[in-house]
Amino acid sequence: MNCSNPIDAAVLADYWVAALAKPEEEAVEEHLLNCDRCGTRLREMISLAEGVRRLAREGSLRMVVSDAFLQRAAEEGLRVREYAPAPGGSVECTVTAEDDILIGRLAANLSGSSSVAYQESITFAKAAPTNKMIARLVTFEEGGGERLLGEYIFNHTRSLPGPGAW
Numbered sequence: 719m720n721c722s723n724p725i726d727a728a729v730l731a732d733y734w735v736a737a738l739a740k741p742e743e744e745a746v747e748e749h750l751l752n753c754d755r756c757g758t759r760l761r762e763m764i765s766l767a768e769g770v771r772r773l774a775r776e777g778s779l780r781m782v783v784s785d786a787f788l789q790r791a792a793e794e795g796l797r798v799r800e801y802a803p804a805p806g807g808s809v810e811c812t813v814t815a816e817d818d819i820l821i822g823r824l825a826a827n828l829s830g831s832s833s834v835a836y837q838e839s840i841t842f843a844k845a846a847p848t849n850k851m852i853a854r855l856v857t858f859e860e861g862g863g864e865r866l867l868g869e870y871i872f873n874h875t876r877s878l879p880g881p882g883a884w
């Protein structure tokens with residue numbers, strides 16, 4: 719089951735979300751009809767993507783999310799808790815048992831948007847003791863240097879009982 723000309727992983731991903739142009743899509747389809755190897759890769763990719771989506775919906779991943787993602791989560795009835803400290807500033811924050819998604823909105827001067835919605839793992843936050851978390855938004859310059867866009871302090875107060883509670 720070898721493939722002399724495997725379909726690129728990015729092309730497979732685009733094929734799965736129907737983002738390919740028609741001729742390209744037909745070429746991939748044709749290839750998949752005759753190639754078990756690439757068919758297996760596609761199935762593996764789909765199950766991975768579904769796993770990631772499920773984790774994201776559970777709010778357990780640390781990642782940057784879009785406003786559309788948050789909108790959809792709210793429409794699905796999930797409780798989104800969001801904190802938006804000013805750059806250089808701090809905010810008092812917590813999570814409760816009813817919260818599903820925890821967002822730190824990091825405001826900065828970005829091309830195309832005015833903030834980054836950073837999702838903290840709700841699983842981690844629910845178990846975390848009272849503590850201070852500092853988030854830094856950095857950009858990479860040409861040549862590899864880092865430049866600080868903003869620093870944000872989250873003064874987390876634990877409001878759930880259990881290990882780590884004060």
Ligand SMILES: [Zn+2]
Nearest residue numbers: 721724753756
């Ligand atoms: Zn193939």
